[in-house]
Amino acid sequence: MSEPEHAPADHDRTEHAEHEHAGPGYMTPQAAIEESEREKLAYVMGLYVGTDVDAPDFVAVVDVDPDSDSYCEIIDRVELPNVGDELHHFGWNACSSSCHIGGLERRYLVVPGNRSSRIHIVDTQDREHPEIEKVIEPEAVHEHDLSAPHTVHCIGGGTVVISMLGNADGDLPGGFLELDEDLNVKGRWDAPGEIDFNYDFWYQPRHNAMISSEWGAPKTYQPGFDIEDVEAGNYGRELQFWNWEEQTVEQTLDLGEEGLIPLEVRFLHTPEHAHGFVGAALSSNIFRFWKRNGEWHAEKVIDFESREMDGWEMPVPALPTDILLSMDDRYLFGSNWLHGEVWMYDVSDPANPRHADSISIGGYFGDVRDVQGRELVAGPQMLQLSLDGTRLYWTTSLYSSWDNQFFPEEAEKGSVMLKADVDPRRGTMELDEEFLVDFGDLPAGPARAHEMRWPDGDCTSDVWE
Numbered sequence: 496m497s498e499p500e501h502a503p504a505d506h507d508r509t510e511h512a513e514h515e516h517a518g519p520g521y522m523t524p525q526a527a528i529e530e531s532e533r534e535k536l537a538y539v540m541g542l543y544v545g546t547d548v549d550a551p552d553f554v555a556v557v558d559v560d561p562d563s564d565s566y567c568e569i570i571d572r573v574e575l576p577n578v579g580d581e582l583h584h585f586g587w588n589a590c591s592s593s594c595h596i597g598g599l600e601r602r603y604l605v606v607p608g609n610r611s612s613r614i615h616i617v618d619t620q621d622r623e624h625p626e627i628e629k630v631i632e633p634e635a636v637h638e639h640d641l642s643a644p645h646t647v648h649c650i651g652g653g654t655v656v657i658s659m660l661g662n663a664d665g666d667l668p669g670g671f672l673e674l675d676e677d678l679n680v681k682g683r684w685d686a687p688g689e690i691d692f693n694y695d696f697w698y699q700p701r702h703n704a705m706i707s708s709e710w711g712a713p714k715t716y717q718p719g720f721d722i723e724d725v726e727a728g729n730y731g732r733e734l735q736f737w738n739w740e741e742q743t744v745e746q747t748l749d750l751g752e753e754g755l756i757p758l759e760v761r762f763l764h765t766p767e768h769a770h771g772f773v774g775a776a777l778s779s780n781i782f783r784f785w786k787r788n789g790e791w792h793a794e795k796v797i798d799f800e801s802r803e804m805d806g807w808e809m810p811v812p813a814l815p816t817d818i819l820l821s822m823d824d825r826y827l828f829g830s831n832w833l834h835g836e837v838w839m840y841d842v843s844d845p846a847n848p849r850h851a852d853s854i855s856i857g858g859y860f861g862d863v864r865d866v867q868g869r870e871l872v873a874g875p876q877m878l879q880l881s882l883d884g885t886r887l888y889w890t891t892s893l894y895s896s897w898d899n900q901f902f903p904e905e906a907e908k909g910s911v912m913l914k915a916d917v918d919p920r921r922g923t924m925e926l927d928e929e930f931l932v933d934f935g936d937l938p939a940g941p942a943r944a945h946e947m948r949w950p951d952g953d954c955t956s957d958v959w960e
Contacts, residue, residue, distance in 0.1 A: 516594050516595065517594075517595060517596065517597035518589065518593045518594050518595060518596040518597055518598070518599045518600075519589045519590060519591070519593055519594060519599055519600050519601040519952075520589070520590050520591025520592070520593065520594040520601065520952055520957055521591050521594060521952070521957070522591075522594055523959065524764040524765060524822045524823065524824070524957075524959060525822075525823070527591070527822050527882045527952065527957065528822050528823060528882060528883050528884065531882040531883065531951060531952075532951070533560075533881065533883075534559055534881055534882075534886075534949045534950075534951070535558070535559060535560035535563070536556060536557065536558065536559065536560075536622055536623065536949070536950055537556075537557040537559050537879070537888070537912075537947050537948070537949060538554055538555070538556060538557075538585075538604060538619070538625070538947065538948045538949075538950070539554070539555040539557050539890065539912065539932075539944050539945070539946070539947050539948075540552070540554065540555075540582040540583065540584075540585065540606075540944065540945035540946050540947075541553045541554070541555045541572065541582070541934060541937075541942045541943065541944055541945075542580070542581060542582050542892070542895065542942060542943045542945065543578075543939070543940070543942055543943070544579055544580070544581040544610060544895040544943075545895030545896060545898065545899050545906055545943075546895075546906045546907075546940065546941065546942070546943070547906070547907075547940070548939050548940035548941070548942070549578060550574075550578065550939040550940070551574050551575040551576065551577055551578050551579075551580070552575050552580045552581070552582040552608070553572040553573055553574045553575060553582075553942075554572065554573040554575075554582075554585075554604065554606060554617060554625065555569045555571075555572050555934075555944070556569065556570050556571040556572070556573075556622075556623060556624070556625065557569055557570070557912065557932055558570050559888075559914075567930060567931060567932050568932070569932065569934075569937070570623060571623060571624050571625075573617055573625050573626065573627060575606075575608075575615055575627070575630075576627070576630060577608075577611065577613065579608075579610060579611055580608025580609075580610060580611040580613055580615075581608055581609045581610030581611065581894075581895060582606060582607075582608060582609070582945065583607070583608075583609040583645060583894070583945060583946070584607070584609075584645055584646050584647060584945075584946050585604055585605060585606040585607065585647055585946060585948065586604070586605055586646070586647030586648060586649060586655070586948070586956050587601050587603070587604060587605070587647075587649050587948070587952070587956060588601070588602065588603040588604075588605060588649055588653065588655060588678060589601050589602075589649050589653055590648075590649040590952055590956055590957045590958060591952060591957040591958065591959050592649060592650065592651040592700070592957075592958045592959065592960050593649065593651050593652060593653060594959075595960075596651070596652060596653070599653050601649075601950070601951070601952060602618065602619055602620055603616050603617065603618055603619070603628065603678060604616070604617040604619060604625070604948065605647045605655055605657070605674065605678065607644030607645070607647065607657060608644070609643050609644060609645060609660075609713075609894075610643070610713075610717060611633060612633040612636045612637065612641075612642045612643060612644060613630060613631065613632060613633050614630070614631040614636065614644060614657070614674075615627060615629075615630050615631075616628040616629045616630070616631070616678050619950060622950050628678075629678075631679070631680060635680045636659070636663075636672060636680065637663040638680075639670075639672060639680070639682060639683050640662045640663045640670075640687065641659035641661070641662065641663065641669070641670050641671075641672050641683065642659060642660070642661045642662060642663055642664075642665055642713060643659060643660035643661045643665065643669070643713040643717075644657045644658070644659055644660075644672065645657070645658045645659070645660055645693070645694060645695065645710075646658045646694070646695045646696055648696065648697070648698065648956070648958065649956070649958075650698075651700065651960055652676070653676040654673060654674060654675055654676060654681070655673070655674040655678065656671055656672070656673050656674075656684050656696075657671065657672045657673075657674070658671055658693050658694065658695065658696050658707065659671060659672050659693060660692075660693050660694065660710060660711075660712070660713055661712050661713040661714070664714075665712065665713040665714040665717070666712050666713075666714055667691045667692065667712045668687070668688065668690055668691045668692075668693075669690065669691070669692065669693030669712075670683055670684075670685050670687065670689070670690065670693065671683065671684035671685045671693075671696075672684065684742060685742050685743075686742070686743070689735075689737075689743060689744050690707065690735055690744060691731075692709035692710065692711065692712075692730075692731035692733070693707055693708075693709065693710070694707070694708045694709050694710040694731070694757075694758055695707065695708045695758060695759050695760045696708070696760065697760050697761060697762045697771065697958070698737075698739055698762075698958060699739075699762045699766060699768075699769060699958075700739060700766065700958070700960045701766045701767060701960065702739075702769040702786065703738060703739045703740055704736065704737065704738075704739055704762075704769060704786070705736070705737035705739045706734055706735065706736055706737070706760050706762065706771070706773075706784065707734070707735045707737065707760070708731070708734060708735075708757040708758060708759070708760045708773055709730070709731020709732065709733055709734075709735075709756070709757055710730065710731060710756060710758065711724065711729055711730045711731065711756075712729070715729045715730070716730075716894070716896075716897075717896060718896055719896040719897060719899070719900050720896075720897055720900060720901075725755065725777065730755065730756050730777070731756060731757065732749060732750050732751065732752075732754050732755050732756070732757065732775075733747050733748060733749050733750065733754075733757070734747070734748045734750065734757060734760070734773060734784060734791075734793060735747055736748070736791045746790070746791050748784070748791060748792075748793050750775060750782060750793060752778065753775065753778045753780050753795055753798075754775040754778060754780065754782060754793075754795070755775055755776075755777040755778040756775060756776045756777040756778075757773045757774070757775045757776075757782070758773070758774055758775075758776045758816060758817075759773065759774050759816070759817050759818050759819075760772075760773040761773070761818060761819060761820050761827075761955070762958075763820060763824045763845075764820060764822055764823075764824055764954070764957070764959065765824055765959075766958075766959040766960060768824075769785060769786040770783060770784060770785035770786065770845055771783070771784055771785075771820075772784070772796075772818060772820070772827055772842070772845075773793075773818075774815040774816070774817070774818045774829060775815075776812075776814050776815060776816050777812060777814070778812070779798070779799040779800075779801065779812045779813040779814060779815060779831070780795045780797065780798050780799070780815075781795070781796055781797035781798075781815065781818065781827070781829065781848070782794060782795050782796065783796045783842075783845050783846065783848075785845070794846075796845075796846065796847070796848050797840065797848055799812075799813035799815060799831060799834070800813075801813070802834065802859075802860060804859060804860075811833055811834070811859060811860075812833060813831035813832075813833060813834040813836070814831060814832045814833040814834070815829050815830065815831050815832075816830060816831075816832045816876055816877075816893055817829065817830045817876060817877050817878045817889075818830075818878070819878050819879070819880055819954050819955050820842070820954060821880060821884040821919065821954065822880075822882055822883075822884060822954055823884065823919075824842070825841060825842065825843055825884075825919065826839055826840065826841060826842065826851065826884065826917075826919065826922070827839075827840045827842045827848065828840075828878055828880060828887060829878070830874070830875040830876055830877070830878055830889060831858070831874065831875070832858060832873070832874040832875065832876050832893055832901075833858055833859055833874055833901065834858050834859060834860050834861070834874065835855060835856055835857040835858020835859060835860050835861025835871075835874040835875065836853055836854065836855055836856070836858065836860075836861065836874075836875065837853065837854045837856065837875045837878075837887070837889060837915065837924070838850070838852070838853040838854075839851045839852045839853065839887075839917070839922065839924055841922055851922035851923070852922060852923045852924045853924075854915055854924055854926055856871065856874075856875060856913070856926065857871035857872075857873060857874045857875060857891065858873070858874025858875070859874070861874065863926065866911070866913060866926075866928055866931050867928065867929075867931050869911060869931060869933055869935075870908065871891070871911065872891075872902055872904035872905050872908050873891040873892065873898065873901075873902035873904075873905045873910070874891065874902070875889045875891065875913070876889065876890055876891050876892060876893050876945070877889060877890045877892075877944075877945050877946045877947060878955075879946075879947040879948070879949070879953055879954070879955065880917075880953070880954045881949075882949070882951070882952070882953065882954070884917060884919045885916065885917050885918070885919065886914060886915070886916060886917060887914065887915045887917050887924065888912060888913070888914045888947060889912070889913055889914075890910055890911070890912050890913075890934075890944040890945060890946075890947065891905065891910045891911055891944065892905060892910045892943035892944055892945050895943065898943065905943065906941070906943075907941060908935045908941055909933065909934040909935025909936070909937070909940075909941030909942050909943065909944075910934040910935070910942065910943045910944035910945075911931060911932065911933055911934065911935070911944070912931075912932035912934070912944055912947070913926070913927075913930060913931065913932075914926075914927045914930040915927060932944075
């Protein structure tokens with residue numbers, strides 16, 4: 496049975512005490528909306544893995560200030576010291592979960608290589624020209640029988656937890672790695688054996704809760720996608736709900752055949768609420784999850800139908816590979832990578848999402864095939880939203896080997912970064928055809944673009960206590 500729209504939340508911890516704002520981030524999600532300034536710079540993952548360019552991956556500094564002379568340009572690149580890292584997801588050393596802790600600042604980007612297990616610490620004190628502070632080599636990660644870092648979350652107090660998708664050999668099980676306040680490897684956050692598959696995670700301190708999702712072992716997904724791996728059970732379909740303080744799994748939910756490969760997971764930003772959403776990529780569904788009477792529940796609330804296409808032996812799934820919630824928790828945004836669609840749902844009633852708007856662009860079926868004459872050779876993938884919820888950005892690379900299977904031209908032409916203007920009052924989006932960042936036009940050659948971060952925090956990294 497669905498949770499009533501305005502039902503009181505399950506609280507596992509005492510009410511959060513008021514505190515002074517002495518550290519990084521914002522006191523509340525609403526403060527982030529009201530007090531933040533428009534984003535002027537974006538840090539964007541750029542990578543050459545899987546292309547003909549023999550160069551290291553990089554962190555691009557992109558000018559997104561419309562009043563700037565270098566608007567829509569990559570104004571600097573932090574080139575990494577090694578080739579083949581496969582930069583994927585990254586995060587900050589501190590966020591709004593530490594807004595009450597003086598002496599901390601949101602300054603260091605933690606930039607893992609998913610393929611190499613190398614972790615880079617990038618100092619952004621000079622926002623336009625960040626520099627590498629240090630590199631944690633793979634051996635320091637493998638020592639804890641972990642590999643393939645993915646999601647980076649700053650934890651209240653200055654430590655960092657990273658989800659790891661495999662063991663030291665690239666097989667299952669995965670787990671979590673913790674970095675200390677100096678961003679050195681502290682050890683495993685979890686005890687070995689708590690989980691098998693791993694991928695994304697989010698924590699909600701007031702409910703003493705964390706949720707993690709599932710992809711596959713590095714040896715399974717890194718070579719590319721094989722449908723036989725799905726049939727063999729080599730990809731996940733479960734959600735793991737953790738006791739945050741004890742760092743143990745307290746409940747597992749199997750999403751079944753309609754919940755295959757649950758990837759990005761988002762708790763609502765409002766810390767009082769114990770519910771959120773997860774996108775099941777392969778089965779092309781969005782599930783919501785919630786806690787009631789001490790138990791976690793999940794149900795499918797959005798379904799994207801597969802489409803017929805010549806040359807495919809099966810209908811093409813939408814493949815919703817990324818989702819995010821607006822800071823006020825009103826809208827859920829997502830990207831259907833294969834179909835070529837960016838979508839927006841009103842989730843004011845989480846149990847009954849209402850489709851608000853979509854942009855059909857790129858991918859296999861998108862109506863918009865080019866921007867400013869630049870051909871779009873892949874679908875929308877990673878998303879980032881302005882803190883005030885009025886600008887949605889996206890890039891087009893998923894993972895190098897998967898890109899090469901489904902959109903091989905991207906290795907030759909590179910990714911793009913695009914933008915839509917959002918009207919939260921009307922619930923509409925409009926493609927900004929004046930905005931285009933072309934990762935295909937770089938000195939070393941075309942590059943892929945993946946996740947994005949704002950220097951002052953964003954909708955996919957900040958957590959409130």
